[in-house]
Amino acid sequence: MKTADDLFKEFKILSVSEFFKKNADMLGYTGKIxxxxxxxxxxxxxALDACEEAGILPEIRVEIDQRGEFHYEISVEDNATGIPLKFITNVFGKMLAGSKAHRNMQSRGQQGIGVSGAVMYSQVTTGQPATIVSSTGEDMWRVKMNLDLQKNTGKIIEKNKIKDNDGWRGTKIIIEAKDVTYNKSRYSPHNYLRMSSIANPHARIEFIEPDGTKIVFPRSSKEMPKPPKIMKLHPKGMSTDDILVMARNCRARKLGSFLRSGLTRVSRKKAEEIEQVSGVSLDKDVGKLTWDEAERIVKAFKIIDFMAPSSEGLIPIGEKNIIKGISLVNPEFSVAITRSPRTYKGGIPFIIEVGLAYGGKNGPGIDIIRYANRSPLVFDQGGCAINEAVKSIDWRRYGVNVESTPLTLFVNVTSTHIPYTSAGKQALAME
Ligand SMILES: Nc1ncnc2c1ncn2[C@@H]1O[C@H](COP(=O)(O)OP(=O)(O)OP(=O)(O)O)[C@@H](O)[C@H]1O
Ligand SMILES: [Mg+2]
Known part of the structure; x- marks a missing residue:
């Protein structure tokens, strides 16, 4: 019989990057395409997030080069702000690190895993370092880096300062990957970029395919989308733990000023109502809030009526741009609608947009193209709330035969927090 000591000899602590190396499928790395x-x-x-936040019209260049069987080099260059040298290893080498996850703001990225996961996949399939060229407008660096998966960090193995940057500002990342392949199917980078271009008409995307073919997805709108804004959290979306974490990290001293300055839709009057319902004094030192008190405050949030959260920080694509985007299928008829903002989980605002195109290049049946914060969702359609919503419609009422009517349905969900079904961010959860 084994003892506890025997069993616990095997006890190990994994880093987050070791976890995702073992579970790369959770990040979407399943299958070559x-x-x-x-x-x-x-x-x-x-690239699109960085351009949007900085108010830059995106110019993106993607190149895929074949190196061998199921072996490719992929590079993506943007004209965003560039990345300061001291942040390069954190951006590309550290999982759960970034500028987005902790901010209540609409963006395509929301986990701090995406590109570090890509570098991880590259390293574990090829053993090769990633190359990053980045210019912030002043300094331009070319860096080769590896990952230390055990420590969840990036290690620079070579760096060169480039003197003449020709006025270029932006970032180019070059990685190699094996166990991948290239074709022109619906699931390919070609279609992904086409879909990205439809939802981001302000972006110009240039794509060089492995056989050297150059494809340009042109900019069809010079109008820069308004930059999304950081929004305060709404009481209805808060948990007891959220309150305590916020209370410990806020500048306010008293509960009253914490509630009014830290959350949205809490006026002086509402704060007094919270005090009355929860029995926790607004003069309470917020740093000393107990679990029990925070729980009572959250219960009060549930009972009290608050105005719905503001959605002014959410930036939808807009009906005009959706029509422009779906015109790519040359439809006989198209229409688009940006619905009024709604909330889920009580306090998280979202906006749904739908475009519908009839005829044109479409074959028979409904083709659903899904987006979240303008980012195409290409995989996991079956388990996605957008798909379920489309399926739940009684199409016969509109004279549509789901098998034979040639329809393209464009759906974009905009929110400060997209409820993805997994870290691979390809399907929306049913709420
Ligand atoms: N091209 C870029 N230009 C400027 N900053 C970038 C660029 N790429 C990444 N970053 C920075 O690096 C961070 C980490 O990127 P990463 O893709 O790993 O996570 P994320 O985009 O925050 O979230 P997600 O995991 O959902 O993609 C970003 O939050 C951003 O601050
Ligand atoms: Mg990302």
Missing amino acids: RSMTVLVHEMITN
Whole structure:
């Protein structure tokens, strides 16, 4: 019989990157075509996010080169802000690190795993370092880096300062990957980029395919989307633990000022109502809030009526741009609608947009193209709430035969927090 000591000899602590190395499928790395598209997706979403936040019209260049059987080099270049040298290893080498996960703001990325996951996939399939060229406008660096998966960090193995940056600002990342392949199917980078271009008409995307063919997805709108805004959390979306974590990290001293400054839709009057219902004094030192008190406050949040959260920080694509986007299928008729903002889980605002195109290049049946925060969702359609919503419609009432009517349905969900079904971010959970 083995003892506890015997069993616990095997006890080990895994780092987050070791975990995702073992479970790369959770990040979407399953199958040769899908893995290729996921790599491109992670780099493109970052490029578009960085451009959007900085108010830059995106110019993105993607190149895929074949190196051998199921072996490719992928590079993505953007014209965003560039990344300061001291952040490069954290951006590309550390999982759960980034500028987005902790902010209540609409963005394509929301976990801090995407591109570090791509570098991890590259390293574990090829053993090769990633190359990053980045210029912040002043300094330009070319860096080769590896990952230390045990420590969840990146290690620079070579760095060169480039003197003449020709005025270029932005980031280019080059990785190699094996166990990937390239074709032109619906699930390929080609279709992914086409879909990205439809939902981001302000972006110009240039794509060089492995056989050297150059494809340009042109900019069809020079209008820069408004940059998304950081939004305060709404009481209805808060848990007891959220309150305590926020209370410990806030600048306010008293509960009253904490509630009013830290959350949205809490006026002086509402704060007094919270005090009355929860029995926790607004003069309470917020740093000393107990679990029991925070729990009573959350219960009060559930009972009290608050105005719905503001959605002014959410930036939908807009009906005009959706029509422009779906015109790519040359439809006989198209229509689009941006619905009014709603909330889920009580306090998280979202906006649904739908475009519908009839005829044109579509074959028979309904083709659903799904997006979350303008980022195409190409995989896991079956388990996605968007798909379920479309299926739940009684199409016969509209004279549509789901088998034969040639329809393209464009659906974009915009939110500060997209409820993805997994870290691979390809399907929306049913709430
Ligand atoms: N091309 C880029 N230009 C500027 N900053 C970037 C770029 N790519 C990544 N970053 C920065 O690196 C961080 C980490 O990127 P990463 O893709 O790993 O996570 P994320 O985009 O925050 O979330 P997700 O895991 O959902 O993709 C980003 O939050 C951003 O701050
Ligand atoms: Mg990302």
